[in-house]
Amino acid sequence: MFELRLLCGEDQVESVSEALEALDALSVSVEDADAQTEAEQALFGEPGLPPPREGWQHSRVLALFPERPAAEEAARLLQAQDFFAGAQVLGIEPVADQDWVRLTQSQFAPVDITPEFWIVPTWHEPPAQAKQVIRLDPGLAFGTGTHPTTRMCLRWIAAHPPQGRTVLDYGCGSGILAIGAAKFGASAVDAVDIDEAAVRATNDNATANKVALRKVGLPDAAQGRYDVVLANILATPLKVLAPLLCGHVAAGGSLVLAGILERQEAELVQAYAPHAKLQVSDREDGWILMTASL
Numbered sequence: 001m002f003e004l005r006l007l008c009g010e011d012q013v014e015s016v017s018e019a020l021e022a023l024d025a026l027s028v029s030v031e032d033a034d035a036q037t038e039a040e041q042a043l044f045g046e047p048g049l050p051p052p053r054e055g056w057q058h059s060r061v062l063a064l065f066p067e068r069p070a071a072e073e074a075a076r077l078l079q080a081q082d083f084f085a086g087a088q089v090l091g092i093e094p095v096a097d098q099d100w101v102r103l104t105q106s107q108f109a110p111v112d113i114t115p116e117f118w119i120v121p122t123w124h125e126p127p128a129q130a131k132q133v134i135r136l137d138p139g140l141a142f143g144t145g146t147h148p149t150t151r152m153c154l155r156w157i158a159a160h161p162p163q164g165r166t167v168l169d170y171g172c173g174s175g176i177l178a179i180g181a182a183k184f185g186a187s188a189v190d191a192v193d194i195d196e197a198a199v200r201a202t203n204d205n206a207t208a209n210k211v212a213l214r215k216v217g218l219p220d221a222a223q224g225r226y227d228v229v230l231a232n233i234l235a236t237p238l239k240v241l242a243p244l245l246c247g248h249v250a251a252g253g254s255l256v257l258a259g260i261l262e263r264q265e266a267e268l269v270q271a272y273a274p275h276a277k278l279q280v281s282d283r284e285d286g287w288i289l290m291t292a293s294l
């Protein structure tokens with residue numbers, strides 16, 4: 001395959017990408033041309049908030065073609081378009097054949113939560129010392145066990161097995177916390193997310209792990225009170241959700257919150273103060289786990 005490399009301004013990326021697709025590019029990808037420089041810009045904000053920017057100031061657009069003449073023809077046609085004015089063709093490079101599946105898989109190794117509790121991709125054998133295993137492959141939904149926020153929630157579950165208790169996983173992503181709670185003996189687990197793709201992933205991952213979740217759906221599926229409420233979202237939505245999440249915790253139950261940076265501790269304590277007394281119960285890589293007993 002051959003890769004056509006282009007440099008475009010913010011306003012040109014969409015037209016150039018669409019034109020490349022119309023010119024039968026096998027794939028089109030866009031990178032921040034200013035990455036790792038002082039001009040690098042963040043594009044994504046917290047969920048529910050508008051992105052700080054719609055696109056990068058300078059983008060590298062990379063298009064794959066099966067043959068060099070097709071890439072050359074695409075470059076020639078693009079250069080003749082008005083919308084390409086100011087953009088540049090950086091070159092056409094052959095792309096070495098690789099076993100992409102193997103390469104991707106090699107980046108996801110088993111992850112230990114405790115010495116005996118592991119998250120293991122399906123293409124790996126569980127380590128010998130693993131007594132409790134969640135089988136999970138990377139997918140569209142967040143939560144493979146590699147992020148500190150997920151790891152801290154799973155560590156909390158392993159340290160406080162919800163044996164015979166009801167659990168709500170609010171913002172379930174891949175369903176990893178719900179599955180963990182079910183594996184550690186919860187009597188009923190509900191998992192909800194605002195993202196339909198997360199709901200689908202949670203159902204699929206629960207089936208793959210042979211655990212039965214009681215309800216999986218959009219946030220309205222969470223009804224009533226639970227002995228344990230887990231929410232690994234981010235500080236801003238967690239603050240907004242304070243009354244709702246606390247309203248789902250049964251008397252004597254536990255609230256477990258993650259997605260909070262160390263510097264956000266005080267604002268979370270304040271937001272939850274009318275409902276619960278939050279305290280930091282774990283920390284990893286600048287993230288904290290905050291919990292409360294109600």
Ligand SMILES: C[S@@+](CC[C@H](N)C(=O)[O-])C[C@H]1O[C@@H](n2cnc3c(N)ncnc32)[C@H](O)[C@@H]1O
Binds near residue numbers: 172195232237259
């Ligand atoms: C950081 S991921 C956590 C996924 C998984 N629970 C874990 O611990 O790895 C946060 C998830 O919360 C969901 N989410 C964000 N805001 C939400 C909201 N207001 N209500 C429900 N889910 C939300 C996102 O769609 C995402 O799947």
